Amino acid sequence: MDKWECTVCGYIYDPAESNGVSFQDLPDDYVCPECGATKDMFSKLG
16 A cells, blocks of 8 residues: 655655555545645655
């Protein structure tokens, strides 16, 4: 599964650390747990 990075603070969303929930399956109102950036501020890594 793909990892996603917050372009604001650099937080990495890793599905392996979130019970296997892919980034695409997160709710539209998901925000970065570090800085509160919205989901559209993340970019796919790799």
